[in-house]
Amino acid sequence: xxxxxxxxxxxxxxxxxxxxxxxxxxxxxxxxxxxxxxxxxxxxxxxxxxxxxxxxxxxxxxxxxxxxxxxxxxxxxxxxxxxxxxxxxxxxxxxxxxxxxxxxxxxxxxxxxxxxxxxxxxxxxxxxxxxxxxxxxxxxxxxxxxxxxxxxxxxxxxxxxxxxxxxxxxxxxxxxxxxxxxxxxxxxxxxxxxxxxxxxxxxxxxxxxxxxxxxxxxxxxxxxxxxxxxxxxxxxxxxxxxxxxxxxxxxxxxxxxxxxxxxxxxxxxxxxxxxxxxxxxxxxxxxxxxxxxxxxxxxxxxxxxxxxxxxxxxxxxxxxxxxxxxxxxxxxxxxxxxxxxxxxxxxxxxxxxxxxxxxxxxxxxxxxxxxxxxxxxxxxxxxxxxxxxxxxxxxxxxxxxxxxxxxxxxxxxxxxxxxxxxxxxxxxxx
DNA sequence: GCGATCAGTT
DNA sequence: CACAACTGATCGC
Numbered sequence: 001x002x003x004x005x006x007x008x009x010x011x012x013x014x015x016x017x018x019x020x021x022x023x024x025x026x027x028x029x030x031x032x033x034x035x036x037x038x039x040x041x042x043x044x045x046x047x048x049x050x051x052x053x054x055x056x057x058x059x060x061x062x063x064x065x066x067x068x069x070x071x072x073x074x075x076x077x078x079x080x081x082x083x084x085x086x087x088x089x090x091x092x093x094x095x096x097x098x099x100x101x102x103x104x105x106x107x108x109x110x111x112x113x114x115x116x117x118x119x120x121x122x123x124x125x126x127x128x129x130x131x132x133x134x135x136x137x138x139x140x141x142x143x144x145x146x147x148x149x150x151x152x153x154x155x156x157x158x159x160x161x162x163x164x165x166x167x168x169x170x171x172x173x174x175x176x177x178x179x180x181x182x183x184x185x186x187x188x189x190x191x192x193x194x195x196x197x198x199x200x201x202x203x204x205x206x207x208x209x210x211x212x213x214x215x216x217x218x219x220x221x222x223x224x225x226x227x228x229x230x231x232x233x234x235x236x237x238x239x240x241x242x243x244x245x246x247x248x249x250x251x252x253x254x255x256x257x258x259x260x261x262x263x264x265x266x267x268x269x270x271x272x273x274x275x276x277x278x279x280x281x282x283x284x285x286x287x288x289x290x291x292x293x294x295x296x297x298x299x300x301x302x303x304x305x306x307x308x309x310x311x312x313x314x315x316x317x318x319x320x321x322x323x324x325x326x327x328x329x330x331x332x333x334x335x336x337x338x339x340x341x342x343x344x345x346x347x348x349x350x351x352x353x354x355x356x357x358x359x360x361x362x363x364x365x366x367x368x369x370x371x372x373x374x375x376x377x378x379x380x381x382x383x384x385x386x387x388x389x390x391x392x393x394x395x396x397x398x399x400x401x402x403x404x405x406x407x408x409x410x411x412x413x414x415x416x417x418x419x420x421x422x423x424x425x426x427x428x429x430x
Numbered sequence: 431g432c433g434a435t436c437a438g439t440t
Numbered sequence: 441c442a443c444a445a446c447t448g449a450t451c452g453c
Contacts, residue, residue, distance in 0.1 A: 238446055262443050
């Protein structure tokens with residue numbers, strides 16, 4: 001296999017062109033203000049946000065790529081040094097502001113790198129992205145799909161963000177006398193806040209750095225850093241804790257809302273835990289809301305949970321859930337699929353659940369679906385070529401676990417080490 | 431001081 | 441328990 005020409009969300013030496021899908025920290029690790037490795041391609045929104053994340057970054061290194069347009073890069077083959085043309089098109093990833101997928105086209109065929117993405121089947125923007133993707137392919141086959149496999153497991157199933165936002169709004173509306181605290185990260189979930197603001201006719205407090213981001217993003221003037229103007233506050237996810245909520249409740253009645261694809265962001269309250277058992281009526285999501293064509297109503301569909309006396313967990317996710325990933329892979333029908341989550345010799349590929357959808361007969365990278373032989377393979381490999389630092393933090397138990405009330409075989413057991421890839425010229429899925 | 435890596439938190 | 445995203449401590453230069 002030849003050395004890489006192109007790196008996506010990886011910032012080591014040896015590539016001719018570097019691509020950034022979005023500005024979350026787990027995709028910019030290794031990037032710094034002292035970047036000297038040449039042009040860095042990203043979306044216009046990411047470019048606008050760049051100075052905030054990397055204050056002294058030399059902005060002349062940035063190359064903005066317009067979403068939906070092909071751009072030609074003149075690179076050279078790492079082996080022969082002969083010229084090699086590569087075309088690239090960014091496509092809306094609907095993950096967070098500025099987030100894009102990259103479609104590459106060249107002598108190697110078509111390679112699609114999703115970055116983190118939410119493949120909703122409803123909504124105007126989603127439809128546009130779908131059309132853009134199909135237009136980009138123009139009937140061609142995707143040779144390698146690098147896939148955001150974060151929730152690539154049938155146990156993960158949640159409603160659209162529109163539905164989840166409505167759930168948040170219902171929670172807030174049913175607590176008219178309460179202050180509301182919502183945990184968010186430095187980028188993402190803006191649409192949720194805008195919907196809340198619009199439906200409940202309220203401003204939303206954010207911390208100063210977040211207000212700066214809102215201004216750069218050009219959002220309407222509904223955000224404020226003045227506490228007195230609103231009862232709804234969005235705070236850094238990291239400072240959203242049970243003791244914070246308990247402390248606030250000694251001053252004023254306050255509830256917290258955690259929008260997340262995962263329901264266990266806070267320790268369960270030692271009493272009632274289901275929202276349906278409280279004053280708030282939140283019943284099965286799949287019964288109450290229409291589900292788009294092709295997405296089967298799943299009994300795993302997550303809904304609102306009251307996870308603590310003062311805290312609600314709402315399935316508002318910026319990553320695709322399993323049925324959406326499946327829809328995406330069925331649409332693309334790629335020859336080969338690789339999870340963006342890093343691999344190790346004993347890594348059990350979550351794409352296990354999708355292998356029947358591949359165009360070729362690529363087998364998922366599973367040592368064996370049998371937990372016992374997985375364990376054996378791990379031990380053998382572990383004594384082999386891996387250095388200890390490469391699997392520090394790895395969790396290696398394979399077991400049958402109770403997952404959202406459904407017994408499934410746990411196959412995703414490696415903690416993610418990094419994201420991002422070096423895209424190479426070979427067709428081979430190694 | 432800077433970047434990289436690790437440990438720990440929600 | 442789980443994950444993504446983030447903070448802060450520590451290490452090496």
